[in-house]
Amino acid sequence: MSVALFTLGGTIAMAGTSTGGPGGPVVARLTGADLVAAVPGLDTLGVPLEVQDAQAVPSANLTFAQLLDLVDAAAKAVAAGAHGVVVTQGTDTIEESAYLVDLVWPHPEPFVLTGAMRNPTLAGPDGPANLLAAARVAASPAARELGALVVLNDEVHAARWVRKAHATSTGAFASPDTGPLGHVIEGEVRILTRPPRRTPLRTDRSRAPRVALHTVTLDDDAALLPRLADTHQGLVVAGFGVGHVPSELAPVLGDLATRMPVVLTSRTGGGSVLRHTYGAIGSETDLQRRGLINGGLLDPYKARILLRLLLASGAGRDEIAAAFAEHA
Template sequence: MTVALFTLGGTIAMAGTCAGDRDGGDDRDGSDARSAPVVTRLTGADLTAAVPGLDVPLEVHDTHAVPSADLTFRQLLDLVDEASKAVLAGAAGVVVTQGTDTLEESAFLADLVWPHPEPFVLTGAMRNPTLAGPDGPANLLAAARVAAADEARGLGALAVLNDQIHSARRVRKAHATSTAAFISPDTGPLGHVIEGRVRILTRPPRRAPLGTGECENIRVALHTVTLDDDGAQLAGLADTHQGLVVAGFGVGHVPSALAPVLGALATRIPVVLTSRTGGGSVLSHTYGSVGSETDLQRRGLINGGLLDPYKARVLLRLLLANDANDANDANQNAIAKAFLLHG
């Protein structure tokens, strides 16, 4: 059966150089034109043609050819809708190629709303096709095989890179340049592609999909707590944003001076507490000092559990788009339950 391929640009689709870098001479820093910046050029047909041994029929849909830093919630939700139509029309699964910068957030957003058992697989590349050893073709081949595999059904959205299969809920980009940039710190990958065979080693439970809502006018801030942080930059935030995610120290701690600032914000908008560490969970009742996780929850902050700050922001914005957009007790409880379920 055919797999639907949707292309969104990014490193995997970049080739050639900017017009101003085509003179073939030396750049100002002494490097030659071979190191000039690349731009998005390759179509889905170009991508598939570069994959040796491609044994999965792909139906290509070229969509937003933009860097992943420019992707929006609306574009991604529209893409999920188009992918859903492809599955309903008979596609065995979906592959999306995009830039890796926001791939972990795109994957989690898709996972939260994807209603089908057919796999929704995201992939990309760390090395563009002008470099020695580009990883895009291998990643696309592995992603296509996962999307077509019966073993991957019922797993929701997946990130497939470097022959590893990651859950959208757990995957993170943990290195700026390595081809092994994507990891799942708390669980490890769900499986691997070995000699072309899809091997799923563990199956986390699926959650019921959330509604997509109207997210365009929902603004959720992310504040990373730092040494000697008094929260001055958060002044007025509740007047301009509908939610806040706090990336705290360790298991969910902040400086004591910041605690009342966050507590005041939590009376006006939902404030979710996460860890800036990149692995592990926010705790709920181990420490009791001012600024501890216990103190912050007492002040109204919502425990983000195992979700990293970036995914917590995706979930909170989606929840707020589905009408839980104020800090009253009922909505606070609904958001807390959602984080307990999805985190």
């Protein structure tokens, strides 16, 4: 019995500077063994960590293909007896990585992602504490059947709800609509609520559909939108508030919806797109009537991941709408 640890780089793995002196930009230098050696208390975990150094890459450079390869490697570790999985990566895209994993991870063993907001050259680096908490969650029977989780600051977040809500704070991660699923308290994993699992999605590595994301802004003329159908296979719209756009955009989006799936989300970061409250041109009711798919509680970034996976699997519009009704 063990916990499989895969390292991908990011702030948690940075040490030293490119200039060789204080104040310079930090660079990634720590291996998985280095990370583990810096964490006091891992010897009380009760199970060993099996460390595998994956690609040392900034999280901004991660791709769907790399993350799906990581899922495959994690699945092999579970098949070999790992009780859970921990992945360290940069926090910039951890919410998106975690949601992609959650959509395809079929195993009861927890898949835990963590990182750091303060690198090891700074006072009070949070990486060791986050790694210890993540390992405890991965090893805990309480975390089974919860899919992919994000653990930082002793909080356990569900991948489908977590957001990076602050650029620099060690308490940067939040789940605006639900709060964390649980906490790590005095070394004990306390899960307070258990959301239902969704059926894992199938994947097709042979397809890489392009899905655009358009955030609606004040006085938005959307001049580039009509051309998207020539270069992309799907579109996510981050609308105002509960899912509204300027009236001039409504027919443009409606036309696009006849040519490819268009998903309506909210740019706010919390709350749901409505379905039948407002009826003006550009409202959620009007846009749905024009063929847009309601993204529900999913934020734009997660909606894009879900839509891309569905398109890669060959899903048609009706299947996509049904999947968003289930997942959002």
